[in-house]
Amino acid sequence: MKKIINDPKDVLAEMTSGLVGAYPEKLEQIPDTFVIKRKVNAQQVALVSGGGSGHEPAHAGFVGDGMLSAxxxxxxxxSPTPDQIFAAIQATNEGKGVLLIVKNYSGDVMNFEMAQDMADLEDISVGFVLVDDDIAVEDSTYTQGRRGVAGTVLVHKILGAWAKNGASVEQLETAGKELVEKIKTIGVALSGATVPEVGKPGFELAEDEIEFGVGIHGEPGYRREKSKSSKEMAKEIVEKLKAEFQWEKGDSYGVLVNGMGATPLMEQYIFFNDVKAILEEEGVAISFSKVGNYMTSIDMAGLSLTMIQTDQAILDALNMPVDTIAW
Known part of the structure; x- marks a missing residue:
């Protein structure tokens, strides 16, 4: 294992210290925690998300004006522990309540729900939005039901805009649940990720193998096979998404091509170009697009495709300016 680290046990502490040290005008770390929050709270419902590290820039890269509060x-x-999540709730609440945005993994769900109960005891109004955008498999390692993956970033962006515009906790929770239904994702891996303390990839793929539907922690996908061209991968994934969305000619969708950590932008743009061509043949308009590393899996090679059904309110929210380090 070759990585630019010191002691594997110190990865989280040193990463969070480096993150806030690099952007001191935007971010701060709550003492004695691994919570990264906005430097200045806003007079609005606070949005708190998080999860295991290794998915950078998610989630700390999306903390800032117009997106996450912490x-x-x-x-x-x-998963982060309930006391750390509760510390984020306490530190960001300005009297208007807090919305938790949680990816669907058993540990995350349990710990964020426990933190919500702790906040309840202090009369802090806390809403909960569960993201389960990965349509690759129904049940997998760490989860019951579908996993939460790169579509979570779009939820941060859209609900962040609506929170900034004054929506209440109740309004955001209702809107968030409706929004999640409009977002679907599938990924493909070319290689596994290496957790620093483990020192070897979580799974192995032969030089000529890929795996469709793999999760962001290296959870199994739905099929392993010989490597394909970008066009063939795009066709496979778009067909799966089409079966879920049941779109018709003239429909509009947003498209997010997300790198998993070790795939160059060159390849991501090639893949987007192939997706765009397929959607044009289908008569589907791309109303919003973004390409880059947003929800990674340490050093996994591969990418995911997220599509979102759009309307004017969603597009306005996606295009609203934000002040974060990663959007």
Whole structure:
């Protein structure tokens, strides 16, 4: 294992310290926690998300004006603890309540729900939005039901805009649940990720193998096969998404091509170009697009495709300016 680290046990502490040290005008770390929050709270419903580290820039990279109020960083691929999540709730609440945006993994769900109960005891109004955008498999390692993956970033962006515009906790929770239904994702891996404390990839793929539907922690996908061209991968994934959305000619969708950590932007743009061509043949308009590393899996090679059904309110929210380090 070759990585630019010191002691593997110190990865989270040193990463969070480096993050706030690099952007001191935007971010701060709550003392004695791994919570990264906005430097200045806003007079609005606070949005708190988080999860295991190793998915950078998610989630701390999306903390800032117009998106998250705080991100709670767990150990690599491990849910943050309830007390850390509760600390984020307390530190960001300005009397208007807090909305938790949680990816659908058993540990995350349990710990964020426990933190919500702790906030309840202090009469802090806390809403909960569960993101389960990965349509690759129904049940997988760490989860019951579908996993939450890169579509979570779009939820941060859209609900962040609506929170800034004055929506209440109740309005955001209702809108968030409706929004999640409009977002679907599938990924493809070319290689596994190496957790620093483990020192070897979580799964192995032969030089000529890829795996469709793999999760962001290296959870199994739905099929492993010989490597394909970008066009063939795009066709496979778009067909799966079409079966879920049941779109018709003239429909509009947003498209997010998300790198998993070790795939160059060159390849991501090639893949987007192939997706765009397929959607044009289908008569589907791309109303919003974004390409880059947003929800990674440490050093996994591969990418995911997220599509979102759009309307004017969603597009306005996606295009609203924000002040974060990663959007």
């Amino acid at each position: 991100a709670v960083c767990g150990q690599v691929f491990t």
